[in-house]
Amino acid sequence: MPDNLIIVRKASGLDPDTLHTLSTALGTAPERMGGERPTLLRWQAAPQSSATFDAWAEEYGVDAANVPASLSLxxxxxxxxxxxxxxxxxxxLDEIADVAGLKAEVAAITEAAMRGEIRDFTESLTRRMALLQGVGEDLIERVYRERLxxxxxxxxxxxxxxxxxxxxxxxxxxxxxxxxxxxxxxxxxxxxxxxxxxxxxxxxxxxxxxxxxxxxxxxxxxxxxxxxxxxxxxxxxxxxxxxxxxxxxxxxxxxxxxxxxxxxxxxxxxxxxxxxxxxxxxxx
Structure with missing residues (x-):
């Protein structure tokens, strides 16, 4: 029996059609059921690829992972x-920029850095901070109170x-x-x-x-x-x-x-x- 578990989670519950489709794809039934629409199910099955889990998330709205059977927090x-x-x-920083009327410029740099297009985080942060020169400390406090x-x-x-x-x-x-x-x-x-x-x-x-x-x-x-x-x-x-x-x-x-x-x-x-x-x- 594989020591790998495929654990699938959906907060709103897994419907029978999704359960059937995933079980067919994995070639086995889930280890245990949790009512008509369980939120969490486990299959003992071979590991699946990240691309497969991407597709499941897109099509079925689920989160899935390959988890060693003995692993715990x-x-x-x-x-x-x-x-x-x-x-x-x-x-x-984007929210501070938004309050200051500068969100588009700052957010564009943030997104490029998050995607890895700006390789040097120091560069991306320095560029964003330069755009925020002169912004009042009160706006930072407002973002914390109202938006965080x-x-x-x-x-x-x-x-x-x-x-x-x-x-x-x-x-x-x-x-x-x-x-x-x-x-x-x-x-x-x-x-x-x-x-x-x-x-x-x-x-x-x-x-x-x-x-x-x-x-x-x-x-x-x-x-x-x-x-x-x-x-x-x-x-x-x-x-x-x-x-x-x-x-x-x-x-x-x-x-x-x-x-x-x-x-x-x-x-x-x-x-x-x-x-x-x-x-x-x-x-x-």
Whole structure:
């Protein structure tokens, strides 16, 4: 019997036609049923390709992963997660730019960087920050109060990680104006992000200190693992853009969350449709 499980999740429930189609494709029936429209099912079957799971997400609205039968959340010691478009539903710099009337210009650079078209994250961040020179600190506060929302399932994921004994790391190419508050609000053990340079209540268009790029994120995972006393292979890293590939590459398990194609191609798993709590179900 294969030691690989295909775990399929759909929050609104899997209908009988979808169950039949997936079972036919996998050549076996699911391991267990959960009522007329179960939200989570497991098949003991050979691993499937990322392209197959992409197609299932598109056609059936499901998230699927190849999961070793014995794997659980408690096998890990650290959960590292990106902020923008991962822990929260937005790109914070884009929202600041929107409030300032500059969203189109800033968002275009953000998208190019997330797709990996601008290889140097430092360049993309420097270009975006220069466009925001002169923006008032009050607008940053307004974005935090009015626009910042957690991604679905974020609190479930963090609670499950803590219950399983994992430490939690928020590591972001965004800014401490947001990560510091999220760390306090959600109880992260560690948080790293960039720092705005603000003079007389306005952005100077520069960043203070070292920029949190892909290499920094990878080193943050290594550093936290060293403090905890575990190997990076015992870390889970979750992100959505090219800047997350560094930490995803050093972690034992990487998860792309509504990620760009360049990230989905390299991630161990990808959440394509559902919330962050999908990861909990896969590791349950």
């Amino acid at each position: 408690a096998d890990f010691r650290l959960l590292a997660i990106d902020m923008d478009s991962t822990l929260v539903t937005m790109e914070t 929302h957690l991604s679905p399932g974020a609190e479930v994921l963090l609670a499950a990680a803590r219950a399983a004994g994992l430490k939690t790391l928020l590591v972001s190419g965004g800014f401490t104006h947001f990560t510091d508050r999220l760390k306090e609000q959600l109880g992260f053990d560690y948080a790293f992000a960039n720092q705005f340079d603000i003079v007389d209540g306005r952005l100077t268009g520069r960043v203070l200190g070292p920029i949190v790029d892909g290499a920094f994120k990878a080193q943050a995972v290594r550093q936290c693992c060293a403090e905890i006393g575990c190997a990076p292979s015992q870390a889970i890293a979750i992100g959505d853009g090219a800047n997350d590939l560094g930490m995803m590459g050093v972690a034992g398990l990487s998860v792309g969350y509504h990620a760009k194609p360049v990230v989905r191609a390299q991630a161990t798993w990808s959440v394509r449709v559902g919330g962050l709590d999908t990861v909990v179900d896969w590791l349950g």
